[in-house]
Structures are given as C-alpha cells and as structure tokens.
Amino acid sequence: MNFxxxxxxxxxxxxxxxxxxxxxKKARWxxxxxxxxxxxxxxxxxxxxxxxxAAVCTFFTGKVLTSLQERFNTEKKExxxxxxxxxxxxxxxxxxxxxxxxxxxxxGMLLVLKYTGFFTYMLAAFxxxxxxxxxxxxxxxxxxxxxxxxxxQSIGYIVDTYRGxxxxxxxxxxxxxxxxxxxxxxxxxxxxxxxLMPQLTAGKxxxxxxxxKAAVLILWGLFKKTVISDRASYMASTVFNxxxxxxxxLIAVAVILYTVQLYTDFSGCIDIMSGTARLFGVELSENFRxxxxxxxxxxxxxxxxxxxxxxxxxxxxxxxxLSKPFGALTKICTKSMTKFWASIVPTASALLVVWxxxxxxxxxxxKYVVYGxxxxxxxxxxxxxxxxxxxxxxxxxxxxxxxxxxGLRVFRTIILVCxxxxxxxxxxVTDFGAIIGKIFAFQDxxxxxxxxxxxxxxxxxxxxxxxLGILTLLIVGILKEGKKDVLGAVSTxxxxxxxxxxxxxxxxxxxxxxxxADYGEVDNIYAQF
Amino acid sequence: MEKLLEILEEVKPxxxxxxxxxxxxxxxxxxxxxxxxxxxxxxxxxxxxxPLDLVPENFNxxxxxxxxxxxxxx
Amino acid sequence: MEKKExxxxxxxxxxxxxxxxxxxLGFFLILGILLYMLQCMYYPKYNDQDNGMYDQNAHAFxxxxxxxxxxxxxxxxxxxxxxxxxxxxxxxxxxxxxxxKGASSMAEIEYNLTEFLKTQKPKVVVLETDVVFAxxxxxxxxxxxxxxxxETGIPIIRYHNRWKYTGPKQWFxxxxxxxxxPSKGQMIISVSEPYESEKLDLPDxxxxxxxxxxxxxxxxxxxxxxxxxxxxxGISLILVSVPxxxxxxxxxxxxxxxxxxxxxxxxxxxxxxxxxVGLDWxxxxxxxxxxxxxxxxxxxxxxxxxxxxxxxxxxxxxGSDTLSDLWDMDYNDYKKVVGGYLK
Numbered sequence: 006m007n008f009x010x011x012x013x014x015x016x017x018x019x020x021x022x023x024x025x026x027x028x029x030k031k032a033r034w035x036x037x038x039x040x041x042x043x044x045x046x047x048x049x050x051x052x053x054x055x056x057x058x059a060a061v062c063t064f065f066t067g068k069v070l071t072s073l074q075e076r077f078n079t080e081k082k083e084x085x086x087x088x089x090x091x092x093x094x095x096x097x098x099x100x101x102x103x104x105x106x107x108x109x110x111x112x113g114m115l116l117v118l119k120y121t122g123f124f125t126y127m128l129a130a131f132x133x134x135x136x137x138x139x140x141x142x143x144x145x146x147x148x149x150x151x152x153x154x155x156x157x158q159s160i161g162y163i164v165d166t167y168r169g170x171x172x173x174x175x176x177x178x179x180x181x182x183x184x185x186x187x188x189x190x191x192x193x194x195x196x197x198x199x200x201l202m203p204q205l206t207a208g209k210x211x212x213x214x215x216x217x218k219a220a221v222l223i224l225w226g227l228f229k230k231t232v233i234s235d236r237a238s239y240m241a242s243t244v245f246n247x248x249x250x251x252x253x254x255l256i257a258v259a260v261i262l263y264t265v266q267l268y269t270d271f272s273g274c275i276d277i278m279s280g281t282a283r284l285f286g287v288e289l290s291e292n293f294r295x296x297x298x299x300x301x302x303x304x305x306x307x308x309x310x311x312x313x314x315x316x317x318x319x320x321x322x323x324x325x326x327l328s329k330p331f332g333a334l335t336k337i338c339t340k341s342m343t344k345f346w347a348s349i350v351p352t353a354s355a356l357l358v359v360w361x362x363x364x365x366x367x368x369x370x371x372k373y374v375v376y377g378x379x380x381x382x383x384x385x386x387x388x389x390x391x392x393x394x395x396x397x398x399x400x401x402x403x404x405x406x407x408x409x410x411x412g413l414r415v416f417r418t419i420i421l422v423c424x425x426x427x428x429x430x431x432x433x434v435t436d437f438g439a440i441i442g443k444i445f446a447f448q449d450x451x452x453x454x455x456x457x458x459x460x461x462x463x464x465x466x467x468x469x470x471x472x473l474g475i476l477t478l479l480i481v482g483i484l485k486e487g488k489k490d491v492l493g494a495v496s497t498x499x500x501x502x503x504x505x506x507x508x509x510x511x512x513x514x515x516x517x518x519x520x521x522a523d524y525g526e527v528d529n530i531y532a533q534f
Numbered sequence: 535m536e537k538l539l540e541i542l543e544e545v546k547p548x549x550x551x552x553x554x555x556x557x558x559x560x561x562x563x564x565x566x567x568x569x570x571x572x573x574x575x576x577x578x579x580x581x582x583x584x585p586l587d588l589v590p591e592n593f594n595x596x597x598x599x600x601x602x603x604x605x606x607x608x
Numbered sequence: 609m610e611k612k613e614x615x616x617x618x619x620x621x622x623x624x625x626x627x628x629x630x631x632x633l634g635f636f637l638i639l640g641i642l643l644y645m646l647q648c649m650y651y652p653k654y655n656d657q658d659n660g661m662y663d664q665n666a667h668a669f670x671x672x673x674x675x676x677x678x679x680x681x682x683x684x685x686x687x688x689x690x691x692x693x694x695x696x697x698x699x700x701x702x703x704x705x706x707x708x709k710g711a712s713s714m715a716e717i718e719y720n721l722t723e724f725l726k727t728q729k730p731k732v733v734v735l736e737t738d739v740v741f742a743x744x745x746x747x748x749x750x751x752x753x754x755x756x757x758x759e760t761g762i763p764i765i766r767y768h769n770r771w772k773y774t775g776p777k778q779w780f781x782x783x784x785x786x787x788x789x790p791s792k793g794q795m796i797i798s799v800s801e802p803y804e805s806e807k808l809d810l811p812d813x814x815x816x817x818x819x820x821x822x823x824x825x826x827x828x829x830x831x832x833x834x835x836x837x838x839x840x841x842g843i844s845l846i847l848v849s850v851p852x853x854x855x856x857x858x859x860x861x862x863x864x865x866x867x868x869x870x871x872x873x874x875x876x877x878x879x880x881x882x883x884x885v886g887l888d889w890x891x892x893x894x895x896x897x898x899x900x901x902x903x904x905x906x907x908x909x910x911x912x913x914x915x916x917x918x919x920x921x922x923x924x925x926x927g928s929d930t931l932s933d934l935w936d937m938d939y940n941d942y943k944k945v946v947g948g949y950l951k
Contacts, residue, residue, distance in 0.1 A: 009755055168586045213628065303564065318565050323585035326569040335573055348545075351573075352566045388566075466772045500631075508639050516646060516768045521759075522662070523769045 007527055008231060008520035011277070015223070017044065018281045021187075025285060026211055033208035037285060038178055041185035045150060052149035055118070059111050060181045063159040066107035067173030067180070070166045073100050104167045108160055115156040118146045123369035151190040153366060157316050159184055162198045164320055171199050179206065186287070188278040192271065192531045194292040194312035201287070209286025217503065218496040219283035224510035225492060226276025231518035233474035234269035235527045237262040239462030239519075245430050253443040254452045255461070260444070262463070264426045265475065268296070271310070271531045295482040300414035302383045302421055313366070317359045326355040345392070353385055367429070375434050379425055462525075470517055535600055541574045542596060551596045558590040568593060575599070581606040643764055649779035650770040651763055656787040659778070660770050663709045668789030669724055672705065676931055677728045678922050679704035681793075682721060683736030684712040689899040690736065690850040692909040693792035694942040697935050700913050701924035704730075706793030712739060713749075714830030715756035721837055732844045732920050734912070735834065737864055737875075740827055741855040749826050790941055796902055798949040803889035803897035807882070808851050813859045821859030823867055835873060844920055847875040848912055851882070853897035876915060878908065885911045902946045 021040040025033050045053050077096040081089050116124075122145045129137070162183070166173045174180040182205055183198060209215070244251050244259035251259070272293040279289045296309035306314050325331055331351060338347040364377020398405050428437045452458055459465045484491045495506045519527075542551045546567050549557075557563045563571070571593075572583045581603060592602045652660035655670050665688065669677065679702060681691040687708035696702040705728075707720050717739065724730070744752065759766035770778075813820040838845040847868055849861065861879050868875035878885050885907055889897060892904030900908065916922060926932050 009751060009758075012758075168584065170586055304561070307561070307564070319585060319588075322565055323569070323588050327572065327583065327585060332573075348570050352569055355569070356566065464772075504635060504638070507635075508642065511639060512642060512646070515643065515764060516771055518768070521766065521769055 007235065007529070008518060011227060011230075014277075015281075018188075018284065022284050028208075030208040030210065033285075034179065034182055034206045037186060037205060038182040041182065041187040041190065044187040044190060045185060048150045049147070052147060055114055055149040055152065056155060056185060057181075059114065059155060059159050060177070060184050062107055062110045063162060063184065064174065064177050064180045066103060066163050067166045068175070069103050070100055070163070071173040073103070074169050100167050104163055107163050111156050111159050111163070115152055118148055118152060120365075120369045121146070123371075127371070151193075154189065154193045154195055155184045157195050157313075157320075157366075158189075161195070161316060161320055164324075165198060174198070174202065186282070188282040188287075189289065191529070192274050192278065193310075194275065194290050195316050196290060196312070200290060204287040205285075207286055214497055215283060215286065217507075218493060219280045221492050221496045221507065221510070222280030222283060223277050224280075224507065224514065226273040226278075226280060227514045227518075228510050229269040229273030229276065229474075229478070231514050231520060233471055233478075234266045234273055235519035235524065236463060236467050236474075237266040237269070237471055238527045239467075239525065240458075241266055241430075243461040248431075248436070248440055248443070251443075252452050253445070253447045254450055255458060256440055257444050257447070258453070258458060260423050260427045260430075260440075262471075263430050264423045265471065267426055267429070267530055268293075269474070269478075270529065274529060274531065295486055297419055297422075298415060298482065298486055299418050300411055301387060302380055302418055303387070305418055305422055306380065313363065317363055321362055322355055322359045325358050326352065331355060349388055353388065356384065357381055372428065372431070372434055372437075375437075376425065376428050379428060383421055467519075535596070537578065538575070538600055538603070539596060541571065541578060542599075545571045545574060555595040557595060558593050563593055571599075575603060579603050579607060647764040647767070650767045650774060651783070652767065652770070653778055653781050653783050654787060655785040660767060660773065661787075662766060664787065665789050665793055665795065666707045666709045666720060667723075667785075668787060668793060669705050669707055669728065670785035671788040672728070672792075673931065674727045675729050676925075677703050677705045677724075678730055678925075679732045679734060679916060680721075680724055680728070680730045681706045681708065681734045681736065682717050683708045684739045684742070685710040685795075685899060686738040686850050686852060687736035688793060688795040689797070689894070689901070690905050690908045691734070691912070692794050692902070692905040694794070694935075694939045695906050695909045696913045698939050699910055700917055700922075701926035701932075702913055702917065702922050703925050703931075703935065704792065708736070708793065711742070713752040713756045714739060714827055714834075715753040715760065718830055718833055718837070719756070719760040721834060725837070725841060729841075730843060731922055732846060732916055733834070733838055734916075735831070735845065735847050737847050737849040738852060738855055740823055740831070740864065740867075741860050742827075743855060744824075746824060746826065749824055753826060753830070790938060792938070794905065796942075796945060797894045797899075798902045798946050799894045800891055800901055800903070801894055801896050802891065803853065803893055806888050806890050808853070808856070808879075808887075808889050808897060810851070810853075810856050810858055810861075810879070813857050820857065821863040823863060828867075831871065831873075835871065845873055846916075847873055849875065849877045849879060850900065850908060851879050851887075852899065874919075876912060878911070881911070903950055906950060 017040075021036065024040075025036040028036050042053075045056065073096055077092065081092055084092060162180075165171060174183070179202065183196075183202055186196075186201070186205060189196060241259045241263040244255055245263065248256055248259075275289075275292045279292075282289045290312050292311050294308040294311065296305055299305040299308055331354075334354065335347070335351040338350045342350065360377040360381035361374060362377070363380075364373045364375070367373045367376060395405070397403075398410075404410060424441070427440055428434070431437045431440060459468065463471070481491050495502060539551055542549070546563065549562055551557075554560075554562065558568075568588060572588070575581070576583050583602075583606065587602060587606070592598055650660075652662075655661040655664060655667050657664045661667055669680075679696070681687050681693075681704060685708070688706050688710075691704075691706050693702075693704040693706060696704050705724075707724055709716060709720075717735070721733065742749070835845055837843075847864075849864060856879070861877060865875060865877060878887075887900075887904055887907055892900055892907065894901035925935075
C-alpha cells in the first residue's frame with residue numbers, strides 16, 4: 006500500500022503546485038498554508054486542534070517577546086549606564102517568564118500526548134519498592150501528525166525571538182504556515198524561522214531547472230525507499246519480530262539490513278519531501294550528509310538527522326552549557342579536579358542532558374532513554390580515552406591520520422551505529438541484550454550458505470538489488486563528499502545525461518520497487534513521531 | 535590576540551589557529567570544543583557569551599573570535 | 609518598427625514554449641515506449657500461476673472456446689464458493705463460468721468482465737452481492753479500487769516483479785492462454801465445518817456500525833458501470849445474494865433489496881428464498897457459515913440455474929458436438945472428485 010500512498014502524496018503535491026502557480030506571486034504562500042491545512046485534515050481532523058493551539062501560543066509569545074525587547078530598547082535610551090543593567094535584568098526576567106510559560110504550553114502538549122503513559126509507568130515502577138503496587142494501564146493518546154517535529158520547531162522560534170535573533174512574525178497566518186508546511190509535516194526536517202520564512206513567502210514560480218532538480222530529488226528518494234528500504238525491511242522484520250528462532254548469524258544480517266532500511270527509509274522520505282518543497286522554491290535544511298562515512302559517533306550525529314542534532318545543540322546544549330548552574334559546576338570542577346577532568350566533566354554533563362533528551366524524543370519508552378545513553382557513553386569514553394590513543398599511537402609510531410586508521414574508524418563507527426539501530430528496533434532493552442548475546446555466540450555461517458538467509462522475506466535476487474542499491478548510494482555519496490553535487494549536475498546537465506538518469510530512476514522504481522502482490526506493507530519508521 | 539591563541543592551543547592542540555579560516559565549517563571546532571573555548575574566554579576576558587553568539591561566522595577563525603571578544607567587551 | 613519587434617519577441621516566446629512542450633512530450637513518449645516494451649516482456653504469456661497469471665482460476669476463462677459461455681458468475685469468494693457451473697451443465701445443459709477472486713474489488717470485477725467479453729458473449733451476468741457489502745472503510749475501499757484500476761490499466765505495475773522469474777524465453781514468446789480450470793472457476797472444497805444450527809440466524813447488523821445497511825457510493829459507482837457494460841452489450845445483469853455470517857445481516861439485506869429496486873436490477877435474495885434453496889447450515893458450509901462448500905454450491909446452483917432458465921433465454925447446449933463432449937468429460941471428472949461427498 007505504501008507505494009500508493011506516495012502516489013497520493015505526489016498527486017496532492019502536484020495539485021497544490023498547479024494551484025500555487027495560478028495564484029499571483031504575493032499570495033502564493035496562502036496556497037501553501039491552505040494545502041498544509043488540507044493535508045493535516047486528511048490525516049486527522051480532531052487532532053488538528055493541537056497544532057492550532059501551538060500556532061496560537063507561539064504567535065502570541067513571539068509578539069510579546071519582541072514588544073518587550075522593543076520597550077527595553079526605547080526605555081534604556083533615557084537611562085544612565087548603571088540603571089541600564091537593572092532595566093536589562095528586569096526585562097530579561099519578564100522575557101524569561103514568557104518563554105518559560107510558552108515552552109511549557111507547547112512542550113506540555115507534546116509531553117502529555119506522547120509521554121503520559123511513559124511517565125505513569127516510570128512513576129509506578131519507582132513507587133513499587135515502596136509497596137505501591139497498582140496496575141498501571143498504559144495510557145496512550147493518538148498523536149497529532151508531526152507533533153514531535155513542529156513542537157521543536159515552535160520552541161526554536163520562541164527561543165530565537167527571546168534571544169532577539171529576529172523580530173516576531175506579525176502575521177498569524179504566516180506563522181501558522183511556518184508550523185504547517187506540508188512537506189515537513191510527517192518527518193521534518195526541523196526548520197528555523199529565519200531560514201524558512203523568507204523562502205515560504207517568496208512565491209517562486211515555475212522554472213524548468215528547479216522543476217527538474219525537484220523531480221530528480223523526489224525520484225532519488227523514491228528509489229531509496231521502494232527499491233532498497235522496503236526490500237530490506239522484510240528480512241529484518243521477520244527476524245526481529247521473532248528473534249529467538251534465529252541464529253546469531255541471521256540476526257547479525259538482520260541488524261545490518263535494518264540499518265540499511267532505516268537509513269534509506271528516512272533519508273529517502275526526506276528526499277521526497279525536500280524535492281516537493283523545492284517545487285515551491287523552498288530548500289529545506291540538509292538532514293543527511295553521508296552519515297556512514299563518519300569516523301566517530303559524534304560525527305555520525307552531525308551527519309544523521311542533522312536538523313535534530315542542531316536543534317539540540319542550539320536550544321539545549323549551548324543554553325545549558327552557558328547557564329549559571331553550569332558555570333558554577335565548571336568552577337567547582339576546575340578547583341577540585343585535574344585540568345583534563347575539569348574540561349570533560351562539565352561538558353559531559355551538558356551532553357548527558359542532550360542525549361537523554363534526544364533518546365526520549367525518539368519514543369516514550371525506557372528503551373529510548375537507554376538508546377540516548379548508549380551514544381552518550383560511547384562519546385564519553387571517546388573523550389576520556391582520546392589522550393590515551395594519542396599516546397599509544399605516538400609510542401607505536403602509528404599515523405592516526407593515515408587512510409587505514411581512518412578506514413578503521415569508519416568501520417568501527419558503522420558497527421557501533423548498527424548496534425544502536427538494533428537497540429532502536431527491538432521492543433526492550435532485555436531483547437537487545439539477548440540479541441547481542443546471540444550475535445556474539447556466533448557459531449557458523451551455515452545459515453547463509455544453506456539458503457535460510459533467503460527464505461525470510463528477502464530472496465537472493467532481492468539481496469543483489471539491495472547490494473547494487475548500496476553500491477549506487479556509495480558512489481553518489483563519495484561524489485557528494487568530494488563536494489560534487491551529483492543530483493544537481495544531473496538536473497542541469499545536457500539532455501543525454503538528464504533524460505537517461507530520470508528514465509532510469511523512474512523505471513527502477515516501477516520495476517524494482519518492492520510493492521505489489523508479492524510484497525507486504527511497510528511502515529514509514531520516522532512518521533510515527 | 536596572543537592570549538587567545540594560547541587558549542585555543544590549550545583547548546584544541548595541534549591546530550594552526552593563526553591561518554585556519556574554517557574552524558567551524560571544517561569540523562575542527564565542534565560544539566563541545568566551542569563550549570570549552572567559550573568558558574575559557576569568558577573567564578579570561580570577563581565577557582558574557584550567549585548562544586546567539588555561537589554562530590559559525592564568529593568562530594571560523596582566530597581573528598573572528600577576537601573580533602567577537604572585542605565587541606562583547608564594550 | 610516596435611510592433612514588429614514585439615511580434616518577433618512573441619513569436620520567439622511561443623516558439624520556446626512550443627519547443628519545451630515538444631521536449632516534454634518526447635520525454636514521456638520515449639519513457640512510455642520503454643515501459644511498454646518492459647510490459648510486453650513481463651506480461652504473463654500463459655495463464656497459470658507459475659507463469660505469473662494473476663488469480664489463475666478467475667482467468668481460466670481465456671482458455672474456453674469463444675462464445676461458448678452463456679452465463680458468467682462474478683463476485684468475491686462467496687461467488688466461487690456458491691456457484692457450480694458443472695452442476696448447471698449436468699442439470700440444465702447451461703454453460704457458465706465463475707470469474708471471481710477472493711476479496712475482490714469492484715474495479716477488478718469490472719476489468720474481468722471487460723476481459724471476459726473479449727472472447728465471450730454471455731446472455732446473463734450474475735453478480736454475487738457480498739462484494740457490495742465488503743467490510744472496508746471508504747478510504748480502504750478507495751485505495752483498493754484505485755490500486756486495481758492502476759494495476760489493470762497499467763499492467764506493468766501489476767507484473768513488474770516478474771523480472772525475478774522470467775528470462776528471454778518468456779520475454780519473447782507470444783501470449784498463449786490455454787490453461788483450463790477443471791471446475792470452470794468454482795472452488796471445490798468438500799469440507800464441512802458446521803454452523804450452530806440448520807438455519808442461518810442473522811443479526812440485525814453485522815460488522816462496524818458505519819457499514820451497516822449502507823452501500824458505499826464507490827461501490828454504487830462500479831455497479832453502475834457494470835450495469836452499463838451489460839446494457840451496451842445486450843446482456844442481462846442480475847444480482848444474487850448468498851447468505852453468509854460475515855456480512856449477512858437484516859439491515860444489509862434490507863438495504864440490498866432497496867438498492868436493487870432503485871437501480872432496477874433483478875435481485876435473487878437467497879435469504880428470502882431459503883426454503884426453496886434448502887440449505888442446511890450444519891452440512892453445507894465449509895467454515896461455520898462464511899462460505900458454502902460443494903454441497904451448498906450444488907443446492908444454490910440448481911436453484912439459481914432454474915430461475916435463470918425460467919426468466920432468460922439460455923440454450924441447452926447438450927448434444928453430440930465436441931463442446932458437449934468436453935463439458936461432459938469435465939463433469940465426469942468433477943463427479944469423481946466430489947461424487948462421494950455429495951451423496
């Protein structure tokens with residue numbers, strides 16, 4: 006069915022595009038707003054009220070913050086220097102209260118709708134040793150579409166206006182558009198107001214170059230999703246859904262396939278959405294930058310789901326690190342620890358907050374908290390052991406910057422990430438432990454040789470296609486790393502380059518897509534947020 | 535400027551801070567290193583750096599960092 | 609002078625647009641040709657499952673000699689479980705076929721009818737009405753029908769996966785549909801899983817509230833299309849409703865009777881005629897009341913066959929020609945398989 010949901014989406018996008026082009030340039034953004042509303046209503050009429058509430062809250066908060074800032078600017082002109090500081094403190098306090106309440110409202114909606122079940126579960130678990138035992142019914146509410154994305158996007162806007170980065174949006178409808186631009190609704194990327202708004206209101210029209218670039222990106226995303234991701238998903242799901250039945254070898258393959266599935270699914274969908282946005286002259290921020298070329302896990306998270314990482318950096322990590330409590334912590338550390346530890350402990354603490362948040366953002370379950378902690382620990386260990394590595398490689402006269410060294414690092418990162426994905430996929434941490442145990446109890450490659458591998462939903466021909474798909478991604482990735490924008494070059498290239506590539510992509514999706522009677526349905530993984 | 539280069543060298547040794555102009559863009563200064571740098575700088579120069587200042591343009595080169603410090607010292 | 613320059617500019621503008629249009633057309637033309645070539649390669653060349661035929665039983669009609677089928681039964685799994693062409697042959701000399709697919713969409717039925725009419729000239733089309741009450745939401749119904757419209761309209765979408773199973777031999781061979789269904793499309797299941805009583809006790813409503821007694825406009829749209837096709841070809845359309853526990857309910861049957869009156873299509877409501885049909889739900893169902901078995905199919909077929917014979921001019925094709933002999937042979941084979949069971 007998923008193949009057709011993409012078809013519907015593209016039809017919707019095309020219909021919106023036609024109406025958009027008919028409208029005069031200055032009014033085109035209203036078409037985008039209306040299409041976002043229609044898109045949302047298609048999904049779920051009742052839950053739209055939450056998005057509306059978030060838009061209202063965000064809009065008024067922005068206006069209040071900007072007007073407070075302006076009042077401060079006018080008032081401070083008339084004051085002597087020492088009074089200015091007092092005034093500033095007063096206004097900062099005012100602004101802080103406004104921000105806090107707004108964030109509480111917006112974040113609160115997300116927390117209640119998404120995390121109530123989790124909180125009550127944790128509370129019950131916490132109280133149990135104290136004799137409090139009650140059957141906690143898992144409370145779960147239907148989630149408004151994209152709530153995890155638009156909530157962060159709105160909080161970003163609120164904090165930016167607090168910081169005075171830009172003035173608040175004066176037009177409610179325009180702000181509503183900022184939070185409901187339909188290509189972003191299901192899977193992000195999480196956008197920034199100053200980057201997004203000018204593009205949304207520019208009302209760019211048709212240009213054959215932009216249209217081709219958009220089409221190429223959309224087809225590339227469809228290719229990743231239907232040819233690679235969906236194909237890999239069958240074997241991965243078969244094994245993960247019933248892992249006790251399968252040998253460590255098969256589980257290891259499933260973990261790798263799942264990682265492939267997740268990457269091509271998420272980045273493929275983002276490509277389709279970015280291509281769609283491009284039709285309207287909107288370039289969404291980059292969300293993936295060849296993540297599997299990363300040499301460290303830190304780097305991985307700067308190349309994977311980039312908009313989430315930068316959001317946590319700008320709105321959690323930096324504010325926490327530059328906050329007063331944090332400063333106090335740093336002072337205590339500098340006094341009582343060696344220089345080395347004094348530089349690590351404070352940063353690591355801020356990082357811990359980021360990773361608990363990132364983990365939890367992915368889901369309302371203890372498993373996701375562990376997911377975040379997993380990466381945090383890896384990074385922490387990396388930070389702590391870095392001097393040791395430097396010493397070691399100096400002693401052994403090894404070149405840390407050599408191709409082999411970097412290659413090993415990339416390999417190590419991929420392995421660590423695959424394990425992280427396995428944790429992300431399983432139902433619980435205990436399942437993760439069991440799976441790791443099975444993988445390390447590795448016995449033999451029998452199941453690969455005897456054909457069991459090809460009987461789990463993905464046959465040998467599928468594996469070949471997946472392999473070829475990965476090869477294609479690798480080549481395109483290498484070119485992109487070398488700053489060669491392959492897709493862009495193809496889109497603007499000559500007809501004998503453009504046409505074959507476009508046709509090849511279309512034919513690949515139609516012929517090699519994993520859809521139809523022979524294939525089952527596959528869910529979009531990142532659309533449940 | 536000298537003091538700044540000293541701090542930079544301490545926070546992230548082995549980098550040619552005098553000539554490098556893409557400290558953030560090329561990933562030499564990641565967010566954690568920047569925080570360590572900022573803590574050291576705000577201590578040393580007695581200035582207050584806010585998240586608003588933490589943009590690549592202000593940290594891509596030693597010169598840019600120095601200019602930021604001068605601006606905040608007013 | 610200016611007017612002439614402007615006119616030149618305009619001409620250039622129109623020319624560029626025209627060229628752009630030609631290029632776009634050219635792109636889709638070449639793409640279309642490539643896809644068409646692939647379609648010819650992957651389209652099933654023989655009408656059985658091993659060779660990729662979608663739903664081989666329903667499509668076994670391709671192998672039947674032209675213009676030899678006078679009645680066609682269409683619908684979903686209720687249809688292929690309740691109608692027995694070979695019984696109709698033996699009792700009335702009526703040649704018929706069951707062209708039905710489990711959980712069929714209306715779009716698929718319309719397509720099958722169109723295909724059927726390419727080689728056959730039936731006098732009557734019988735539509736089993738369970739498809740009218742298929743328990744889907746409007747969204748799901750739309751998806752299902754849209755999907756089948758796309759797949760039947762652009763066959764490469766339906767058969768694209770055949771790249772895995774075909775080679776040059778299949779790609780370049782011509783279409784030869786000669787696989788026959790020994791039971792003329794009927795699903796032979798001689799198993800009995802009894803319902804709780806001899807008579808079917810139907811509830812007021814079945815399934816979700818929003819489905820109860822309501823016929824979806826999408827379904828109505830397709831019934832109309834099927835009706836039009838029949839009218840255009842001078843074929844009589846009748847509806848037959850075989851009782852079942854899945855979608856059978858008083859509300860549904862009321863709505864059905866009303867609808868049939870509305871669109872002026874004769875309805876044979878086997879619920880109403882229960883006594884005459886003589887179904888015994890402790891013996892005649894293969895799954896506790898959802899579908900009939902071969903015993904039930906025999907009873908229903910004899911009843912429906914008699915009604916059709918009475919009201920429509922269906923020839924008795926028993927005689928001494930090859931067709932009659934072939935059907936007799938098929939019936940004898942059928943008898944060998946189910947004879948003991950039917951006693």
